[in-house]
Amino acid sequence: MQIRPGVTAVILTDAGVLLQRRDDTGSWGLPGGAVDPGETVRDAVVREVREETGLEVEPLRLVGVYSDPALHQVMRYPDGNVVHFVSVVFECVIRGGAIAPGPESLEVAFHDPEQLPADLMPVARIRLRDALARQPQAFVR
Numbered sequence: 001m002q003i004r005p006g007v008t009a010v011i012l013t014d015a016g017v018l019l020q021r022r023d024d025t026g027s028w029g030l031p032g033g034a035v036d037p038g039e040t041v042r043d044a045v046v047r048e049v050r051e052e053t054g055l056e057v058e059p060l061r062l063v064g065v066y067s068d069p070a071l072h073q074v075m076r077y078p079d080g081n082v083v084h085f086v087s088v089v090f091e092c093v094i095r096g097g098a099i100a101p102g103p104e105s106l107e108v109a110f111h112d113p114e115q116l117p118a119d120l121m122p123v124a125r126i127r128l129r130d131a132l133a134r135q136p137q138a139f140v141r
């Protein structure tokens with residue numbers, strides 16, 4: 001098992017929350033991924049969103065830091081890899097670009113936060129719930 005730093009973006013607009021259908025699991029989730037060596041978490045979330053959705057974003061606020069294995073922070077991938085992510089979640093605003101699924105996305109679309117897809121990843125539900133709580137302090141879970 002590896003431990004990896006990760007980032008996730010919660011992008012909320014009048015159209016809803018931006019979700020991606022992941023190519024590795026086929027489930028819906030929030031855009032994000034691993035932090036590359038030498039990269040800041042802010043730079044990583046901007047890069048991951050661009051790669052997965054085609055959009056340019058700016059992180060606005062820290063939603064939380066997530067590491068608890070009981071909250072779906074351990075991912076078992078179809079190729080057999082197991083990764084324990086310590087994830088930093090940002091609420092982001094769109095600054096440019098156009099929605100276009102990247103190589104790790106089967107589909108990218110806005111969804112009403114009150115009518116989320118049944119196959120939304122459980123970890124995304126937790127992070128989205130926390131973002132929508134609009135607490136001034138970050139969650140640490």
